[in-house]
Amino acid sequence: MLQKLITIATVIAGCTTSAVAWGAAGHEIAATIAQIHLHPSVMPTMCAVLNYTSINPNEPQCHLAPPSTWADRLRFRMRWSAPLHYIGSKDDYPSQTCAFPGAHGWEGKQGGNVLGAIRNATNILEDSVYYSKEGKTSALQYDLANEALKFLIHFMGDMHMPLHLTGRDRGGNSDKVLFNGRQTNLHSLWDGLLIAKALRSVPQKYSRPLPSPKIEYALRGTIYDSYVRMIMWEGVLGKWQTQIPEWLECPAPRSRSLSLSFPLSFSSFWQQALFLWDRVMGVMDDTDDDLICPYHWAQPIHALNCEIVWPKALDEPPYNNSRLDGASPHSHQDCASPAVELAQFDKAGHYVGGAKGGPYLELDTPEYSGAISRQWIVEKLLAQAGIRLAGVLNYLFADIEDPEEAKLWSQGLRVDF
Structure with missing residues (x-):
């Protein structure tokens, strides 16, 4: 019997140009971890909001993983x-300077970034839950909730990819590097190559089912199932178990009151949401409250850009002249499925995609990719994304009447296996 699994936070991979963070595998892994941690009452409500059978006709059992890549x-x-997939500070220049946001604030339109998008999606869903309980849900509100939920699942994954929290060189897209002697860029390396290489190195023992029905139920027979089992068994239920309550903490409550309402124009509701956000919320700090705090959660993730993500050697000869110019902000190579992402590596875990070139900095080294692997940095980020997403979803949708039971779930102390 697995013990003390955190099940709720609060009361509670052919590639094309894209503007998102983790590749397909990363988003699906985070969503799968989130599903493992949901209160039992949440999935039926969420699957109804997602209208799951219409978007996944070939997969009758409802899962969070497929909708995670909808955006x-x-x-x-x-x-x-x-712009809703990332955020950048005007004073941020890793690895030399990590400012979040710094004296000159954020790039782009206020609130039009991943932190504001998470807050907006949550607010829309809060309104939807309220109207549903009052028996006043309209077809438009149902459609708004459906789209907001798919955005929320995706954006919570985006926020946990460090290079989507910095605007330097389009989040690393402009910085050519090598991986196993093959050309890629820093963003693509973090977007999917590190995960795909990790999938090739999962111990065989995790290909067998674990003594946890809830974990097994959330898996779908995918190429990353063993990786999820390993993250759960050795990370969430192992080395990070005592840290997880801290992952879910938010700062002291702020004064915040916001209820978004929309005219009958479904196609532009997110633009309307951002407009209302600009007028009502003002500064980015107000994305946070005592239950859901994307800015607070993102700060240590952003700090990783200076600690390990951005190699100092990229600012030194001969690699400081290897940048690309002219592409759109934060675009990168995003593979269509986890299987395509994994196909970029041979069975020995060596990257075989991309052309050779240079001189570019080689990052498939013990000092860089090796250190990231040894420290389980990517795995921890994926686990944090999943558990925090579960916390938000449980807050929104969990049906818990007993105050003591709610308290146990809110503190992450509920044993559910």
């Missing part, structure tokens, strides 16, 4: 949403 699959129809 990427429809990106060419939603170009206005591109």
Whole structure:
């Protein structure tokens, strides 16, 4: 019997240009971890909001993983949403300086970034839950909730990719590097290559089912199932178990009151949401409250850009002249499925994609990719994304009447296996 699994936070991979963070595998892994941690009452409500059978007709059992990549699959129809996948500070220049945001504030439109998008999606869903309980849910509100929920699942994954918290060199897209002697860029390396290489190195023992029905139920027979089992067994239920309550903490409560309402124009509701956000919330700190705090959660993730993500050697000869110019902000190579992402590596875990070139900095080294692997940095980020997403979803949708039971779940002390 697995013990003390955190199940709620609060009361509670052919590639195309994209503007998102983790590749398909990363988003699906984070969403799978989130599903493992959901209160039992949450999935039926969420699956109804997602209208799951209509978006996944070939997969009858409802899962969070497939909707987690929805915002990427429809990106060419939603170009206005591109800035919502990332955030950048005007004073930020890793690895030399990490400012979040710094004296001159954020780049772009106020609130039009991943932190503001998480807050907006949460607010829309809060309104939806309220109207549903009052028996006043309209077709438009249902559609708003459906889209907001898919955005929320995706944006919580985006926020946990460090290079989507910095605007330098388009989040590393402009910085050519080598991986196993093959050319890529810093953003793509973090977006999917580190995860794909890790999938090739999962111990075989994790290919067998674990004594946890809840973990097994959340898996879908994918290429990353063993990786999720390993993260759960050795990370969430192992080395990070005592840290997880800290992952879910938010600062002291702020004064915040916001209820978004929309005219009957479904196609532009996110633009309307951002407009209202600018007028009502003002500064970015107000994305946070005592239950959901994307800015607070993102700060240590952003700090990783100076600690390990951005190599100092990229600012030194001969590698400081290897940048690309002219592409759109934060665009990168995003593979269509986890299987395509994994196919970039041979069975020995060596990257075989990309052309050779240079001189570019080699990052498939013990000092760089080796250190990231040994410290379980990517795995921890994926686990944090999943557990925090579960916390937000449980806060929104969990049906818990007993105050003592709610307290146990809110403190992450509920044993559910």
